[in-house]
């Protein structure tokens with residue numbers, strides 16, 4: 594959706610829109626609260642050990658956890674950890690490529706490029722697993738993934754898995770990095786003015 598225009602964009606936008614209506618969002622509050630409570634319990638354990646808390650990484654973890662649970666019905670299990678680690682490799686590399694002086698450097702077989710390609714493959718495998726689990730499940734949740742798959746099912750073809758994978762990755766990246774950064778800045782500001 595992020596990278597399309599015209600009728601193709603409109604079709605994808607229509608498919609995803611119901612996942613973001615008020616009733617649907619209200620239905621996510623309890624899941625958001627659960628994920629936040631789990632994070633606060635983790636912070637209590639850090640505090641008991643007198644350990645520092647990394648605000649940015651905690652915000653990223655919370656936002657990704659909520660995005661995975663609410664949009665795709667996945668909890669912070671092994672799959673989520675793989676996505677979390679992979680995005681930590683891909684996003685800094687993406688930023689580096691955007692600011693690179695010569696685009697050629699992006700394609701040289703350097704270790705960072707290899708690590709980035711490996712991370713993309715890891716995400717692809719997890720996303721394919723999530724979609725396969727959904728297709729095999731008897732009790733299908735009423736989440737964003739269901740809406741994306743329902744829209745795709747009417748025109749299922751050889752490229753469907755790739756299109757779904759692209760949509761899932763777009764929502765994961767667009768939905769978690771933005772909110773995590775906003776949250777990290779809010780916490781930082783609150784820490785500087787505790788009252």
Ligand code: HEM
Pocket residue numbers: 594595606763764767768769771772775
């Ligand atoms: C503080 C949080 C967020 C900020 C600051 C933010 C910012 C933006 C901005 C500026 C755009 C427009 C980009 C453009 O015109 O090219 C956009 C589009 C988009 N955002 Fe967000 N976003 C946030 C949260 C989210 C969340 C939580 C999701 C998903 C759950 C999401 C998914 C998307 C998608 C799919 C688009 C493309 C929409 C379209 O093309 O119709 N964003 N966002």
